[in-house]
Amino acid sequence: MPSVTTVPIIRVQSTDFDLQSEIDALTAGRKNIGAVVTFSGLCRDEQGALSALELEHYPGMAEAEMRRIGEIAIERFLLLGLTAIHRHGKILPGENIVLVIATASHRQAAFDGANFMMDFLKTSAPFWKKEHAADGTAGDWIAAKDADDAARDKWR
Amino acid sequence: MPSVTTVPIIRVQSTDFDLQSEIDALTAGRKNIGAVVTFSGLCRDEQGALSALELEHYPGMAEAEMRRIGEIAIERFLLLGLTAIHRHGKILPGENIVLVIATASHRQAAFDGANFMMDFLKTSAPFWKKEHAADGTAGDWIAAKDADDAARDKWR
Amino acid sequence: MKTNLVYFAWVRERIGKPEEEIELPDSVVTVSDLLNHLKSLGEEYENALQFPDVIRVAINQEHVEHDESIVGAREIGIFPPMTGG
């Protein structure tokens, strides 16, 4: 039983993140963690059609929503630690967009915690992606997918 | 569509592994990867009762089973990359035991690929854990859990 | 009372500004009322909000349904469905 309430680490930033440092921040000096699951979301180039993604967000609300979802995930899956970092601004193919780390005593809780966090982050956290096409034409805003709502609804 | 068949990277070793290097080996120079999921299994100290775990394995067969499971995971979830590394020998609380990394175009495939790999690795790969108690008494071999068989059977 | 409206993504692009402070008539009580009122303000608003079903709204940075009251709201965010992650 943790002696203090687990609080999610939430950040929205334009710069890249360092996965190992973020894991270390959750695990250093602790000996009750049996499982660490990380999810990194990367920008794909869509077979060369995409030159970049532009990530817009609602400052303040983005962090607040991520924190709200993170607190639900910690309570639901009894996570020992949770980190969620989302980048904004221009992101090139191959670069990181988002990072989620969940730690727990056992493996399924860590998998579920990270997966849950991503499903709700995608559908509830106020971020929007705009494509920059490789041929220089004005890109479109990416449309929300029904599949993402379905993925979220599996947790009901 | 990948131009070459994806082959799992499988290792059984006594030394620790470096998570970031292993991720880089799967992702460097690739722009079609949208999701990277990592699972790290760590040695817990069981509220101070445990001083170490001793990991025994069946040399040759351990690698072969991990490779067999990895190939199934790659085909089933259309993974773009898969790494599984399992340590053997004496492992202290807080240290790494096992690492699985799955890369894919989309997030659910990466989550499922890593989760599937772990569920089958736990129940099929020939490794056995013996506990070393903190009070110096001879430790017991850890018993297999029905819950692990149930976790594996969810993939049927 | 003046209310601060903030727009994001293609709602922002179509309306042509990231935010504005507007005076709302007393008849505007719910989120739906607000969206209908905005559509009356010009072609750019009509263009941005023509399909209200897909428009998401947050009051004081919390998601709300379209039947929710906006009375007393300091800040109202109006945007398309989220596509982060």
Next chain:
Amino acid sequence: MKTNLVYFAWVRERIGKPEEEIELPDSVVTVSDLLNHLKSLGEEYENALQFPDVIRVAINQEHVEHDESIVGAREIGIFPPMTGG
């Protein structure tokens, strides 16, 4: 024909050796036959294999069921349920 047997974890500890090469009688055809035969070799084998249901067996490093034939096997691994990961 001689067959190489390898033991792991508490099966190895109870039998008291990690491996051995033994001559099997012709009557030993299946994995079950083998486990029964081994139990007749002494108390340490009886102790290791008293609950055959929990014993796992691999022929030439591949998992097999207890009704499988061992004829022609180069190496037979005998061990408890796996607990890695």
